[in-house]
Amino acid sequence: xxxxxxxxxxxxxxxxxxxxxxxxxxxxxxxxxxxxxxxxxxxxxxxxxxxxxxxxxxxxxxxxxxxxxxxxxxxxxxxxxxxxxxxxxxxxxxxxxxxxxxxxxxxxxxxxxxxxxxxxxxxxxxxxxxxxxxxxxxxxxxxxxxxxxxxxxxxxxxxxxxxxxxxxxxxxxxxxxxxxxxxxxxxxxxxxxxxxxxxxxxxxxxxxxxxxxxxxxxxxxxxxxxxxxxxxxxxxxxxxxxxxxxxxxx
Amino acid sequence: xxxxxxxxxxxxxxxxxxxxxxxxxxxxxxxxxxxxxxxxxxxxxxxxxxxxxxxxxxxxxxxxxxxxxxxxxxxxxxxxxxxxxxxxxxxxxxxxxxxxxxxxxxxxxxxxxxxxxxxxxxxxxxxxxxxxxxxxxxxxxxxxxxxxxxxxxxxxxxxxxxxxxxxxxxxxxxxxxxxxxxxxxxxxxxxxxxxxxxxxxxxxxxxxxxxxxxxxxxxxxxxxxxxxxxxxxxxxxxxxxxxxxxxxxxxxxxxxxxxxxxxxxxxxxxxxxxxxxxxxxxxxxxxxxxxxxxxxxxxxxxxxxxxxxxxxxxxxxxxxxxxxxxxxxxxxxxxxxxxxxxxxxxxxxxxxxxxxxxxxxxxxxxxxxxxxxxxxxxxxxxxxxxxxxxxxxxxxxxxxxxxxxxxxxxxxx
Ligand code: SF4
Numbered sequence: 001x002x003x004x005x006x007x008x009x010x011x012x013x014x015x016x017x018x019x020x021x022x023x024x025x026x027x028x029x030x031x032x033x034x035x036x037x038x039x040x041x042x043x044x045x046x047x048x049x050x051x052x053x054x055x056x057x058x059x060x061x062x063x064x065x066x067x068x069x070x071x072x073x074x075x076x077x078x079x080x081x082x083x084x085x086x087x088x089x090x091x092x093x094x095x096x097x098x099x100x101x102x103x104x105x106x107x108x109x110x111x112x113x114x115x116x117x118x119x120x121x122x123x124x125x126x127x128x129x130x131x132x133x134x135x136x137x138x139x140x141x142x143x144x145x146x147x148x149x150x151x152x153x154x155x156x157x158x159x160x161x162x163x164x165x166x167x168x169x170x171x172x173x174x175x176x177x178x179x180x181x182x183x184x185x186x187x188x189x190x191x192x193x194x195x196x197x198x199x200x201x202x203x204x205x206x207x208x209x210x211x212x213x214x215x216x217x218x219x220x221x222x223x224x225x226x227x228x229x230x231x232x233x234x235x236x237x238x239x240x241x242x243x244x245x246x247x248x249x250x
Numbered sequence: 251x252x253x254x255x256x257x258x259x260x261x262x263x264x265x266x267x268x269x270x271x272x273x274x275x276x277x278x279x280x281x282x283x284x285x286x287x288x289x290x291x292x293x294x295x296x297x298x299x300x301x302x303x304x305x306x307x308x309x310x311x312x313x314x315x316x317x318x319x320x321x322x323x324x325x326x327x328x329x330x331x332x333x334x335x336x337x338x339x340x341x342x343x344x345x346x347x348x349x350x351x352x353x354x355x356x357x358x359x360x361x362x363x364x365x366x367x368x369x370x371x372x373x374x375x376x377x378x379x380x381x382x383x384x385x386x387x388x389x390x391x392x393x394x395x396x397x398x399x400x401x402x403x404x405x406x407x408x409x410x411x412x413x414x415x416x417x418x419x420x421x422x423x424x425x426x427x428x429x430x431x432x433x434x435x436x437x438x439x440x441x442x443x444x445x446x447x448x449x450x451x452x453x454x455x456x457x458x459x460x461x462x463x464x465x466x467x468x469x470x471x472x473x474x475x476x477x478x479x480x481x482x483x484x485x486x487x488x489x490x491x492x493x494x495x496x497x498x499x500x501x502x503x504x505x506x507x508x509x510x511x512x513x514x515x516x517x518x519x520x521x522x523x524x525x526x527x528x529x530x531x532x533x534x535x536x537x538x539x540x541x542x543x544x545x546x547x548x549x550x551x552x553x554x555x556x557x558x559x560x561x562x563x564x565x566x567x568x569x570x571x572x573x574x575x576x577x578x579x580x581x582x583x584x585x586x587x588x589x590x591x592x593x594x595x596x597x598x599x600x601x602x603x604x605x606x607x608x609x610x611x612x613x614x615x616x617x618x619x620x621x622x623x624x625x626x627x628x629x630x631x632x633x634x635x636x637x638x639x640x641x642x643x644x645x646x647x648x649x650x651x652x653x654x655x656x657x658x659x660x661x662x663x
Contacts, residue, residue: 112612130294130304134349142348160350163286165279167348212345218254222262223307224297227505227519233300237293247351248295 002029002042005085009033011077012054014085017047019057021089022096031085065095075118078151080176087114125152129159131238132171133247135199136210142169143195145245151176161187172196213247220248251332257342259332263312263323266502267358267392267415267470283384285347285354287410292353305356305388306346310334310372314360318428319510320417320475323360327508333362336371340378347387354388354410355379365396365434373401376408390465393442396434402441406463411497413468414438416490419483423476427512442467443494466497473527474520475504475513479550484530484541491534501527526552533558536590537583560586560646563623564639570623571630574610575600586646587619607631618645 005028007017013033021028029042062070076088091114134142142164146153153173157180160169165184172179172192181190243249279286293302309323311333317325334342343355357375362368372391379385391409393402406412414435418424421432442463449462469490471483487499503519530552533539537559544558545551546565553561563570563586572581574596582593592614599605599613604627611617621635622642 126290126292129288130292130350132350136349144350159288162279164284164348166282166284210349212349215254215257215342216346216349216351218258219261219306220295220297220303222258223265223303224299224301225265225505226299228299228301228503228521230300231298234296234298237300237302238296246295247349 004028004042004044005031006044006046007033008049010049012051013049014077015054015057016050018089018092019053020045020047022092027093031089069095072114072118075121076114078154079117079121080150081117087117121150121152124148124150125155128152129156131242131246133245134169135213137195137198140168141195142167143199144171145174145196145200146171147175147245148173153180157187170195217248253338256332256334259330260308260312260334263309264307264358266505267307279386280384283386284344285385285387287388288353294351294353304353305390306343306352307356310339310357310359310368311362312360313362316361316429318430319508319512320427320472320504322507336374336378339375340383343379344383344385356390358392359394361394365394366398366401369394369397369401373404373408376405380408393438395430395438397438399441402438403445406442406445407460409463411465411467412442412463415470417470417472418476419471419478419486423478427476439467439494446495467494468496468498468500470500470502472504473501473524474516480527480552481545481550483527484545487531488534488541499531522554526558530558538580555647557648564642571625572623574605574624574626574631585620585623587616
């Protein structure tokens with residue numbers, strides 16, 4: 001019998017789903033979320049989101065698998081990967097079956113696969129801490145659109161809270177359609193609004209309201225040593241998919 | 251002169267300084283202020299030459315009373331000159347930082363009027379950033395050769411890192427190419443070192459004592475402007491790491507910036523040589539190698555085709571193959587194809603049982619290279635490995651790297 005799990009797509013919902021599958025020791029054929037309700041065959045197990053259960057599962061996972069594993073799962077959950085949920089479940093089932101603290105069995109495909117996925121998220125998050133570009137729009141508000149492959153914004157927002165605590169800023173992930181707004185006191189999840197649209201639609205070159213943008217562009221030009229031109233290295237470190245939102249590359 | 255023009259002149263003038271490290275120190279943002287350090291460091295962009303941009307790297311001024319042959323800013327060179335004001339530079343740093351362009355400021359300078367006069371201005375920039383703008387980001391100041399001890403000490407109080415560029419590896423070359431004196435360079439280095447040591451001591455007794463240059467000091471050597479060989483250069487670096495507790499020595503391939511007859515006529519900067527020196531430097535700092543192991547008495551230059559570790563391994567084949575399952579960490583590190591990360595992973599993973607060649611590849615080992623030097627349970631990691639020298643060599647040569655970095659012979663005369 002083909003079993004399909006269904007949850008609402010949220011992280012608490014995801015934890016409840018894990019709880020259910022791990023305790024039933026089931027290996028579903030697919031895991032689907034609220035926004036994927038196509039025609040399906042097989043038995044669908046709908047796991048309702050229950051925050052109390054999610055919290056309990058979270059604590060159990062921490063105690064049972066250890067903090068590094070839980071961290072890994074959380075990072076992997078932010079990955080933009082079709083088989084993400086199944087891979088996380090595979091990984092945890094493997095740990096349950098073999099050894100809960102067996103994370104060092106790095107050579108096993110289930111472990112290695114998830115480790116790689118989580119690493120991709122970590123690497124992109126780190127990269128983005130450098131590549132986010134704020135533009136100053138009306139009255140000191142700083143706005144930055146991003147389009148990362150993975151949903152790294154929850155990972156990088158705290159970095160900017162620590163770094164720019166006295167500024168009002170908004171970072172919006174256009175690809176996954178959500179953003180964070182910091183008002184110098186608290187951080188809120190928001191939907192990208194008109195500020196973001198304005199920043200994205202600004203002219204590509206020259207005339208910008210923010211005078212520091214042209215200064216920055218000029219600086220990036222002059223700092224390169226012409227005799228050492230190396231566009232290949234530049235693209236390897238800073239892939240072109242990020243250039244759209246880089247002040248110096250627009 | 252408008253700010254953009256100044257920035258263009260003083261940014262261009264600073265581009266030959268290679269340090270871009272920004273990791274490591276004040277991790278908390280000052281209360282009511284802006285900015286913190288990050289570990290590991292953050293790159294914000296990559297310039298057209300493929301180098302990371304992490305800091306706003308500028309000169310305070312490119313006016314200079316000296317006439318160093320290898321330097322664009324030398325007095326006798328005819329080029330537009332500019333100088334920032336202290337406030338201009340502070341604002342620029344803060345505004346760039348707010349927009350997440352940079353991790354902080356890397357400030358160097360030509361010598362305007364006198365060493366002390368220049369150093370004073372630079373220290374003032376650092377002081378204002380820290381005390382008025384409550385800036386917690388990264389600050390790296392170049393100490394001006396010949397600047398007074400008090401100023402050097404003050405610089406370290408505000409900056410994360412203070413450095414002095416040695417530029418040329420021997421006194422002979424210094425005498426030939428500049429009017430600066432060796433002692434003027436060495437004195438600030440000694441001063442920084444002793445201040446760091448004293449400070450460490452102070453902080454043992456008093457946790458709240460201010461930190462002095464918490465990210466340490468570094469220096470830069472120009473490669474290929476003078477006839478020193480790689481062994482001389484690495485010996486110097488090694489001594490600097492020991493004597494002055496330097497964090498980093500940077501190597502900068504000489505870019506011809508003048509037609510001065512005392513300088514070699516080269517068509518392109520010796521990038522491959524620079525690359526090999528960095529690799530050798532890593533071996534010194536993280537792999538437990540001694541200079542004498544990397545370069546023997548009769549071997550003044552690093553191999554162009556082989557990275558220094560592979561070259562060492564081929565010279566010491568009697569030590570190989572080693573047994574993967576039992577070899578100590580230090581020995582694993584010496585195997586070509588195994589780096590610090592993969593060596594650490596091996597040590598952890600082998601506790602859980604035998605590792606196959608495939609497992610090793612998953613742990614990040616470059617098997618093409620490592621296979622010639624490893625046994626697993628007494629057998630070669632991959633069949634047919636480790637027998638013929640020419641095959642080993644073939645697997646160890648880094649061909650894709652050689653093409654773009656290969657250079658013409660350095661000294662034409
Ligand atoms: S003192 Fe420094 S800036 Fe002046 S010419 Fe010499 S190297 Fe260049």
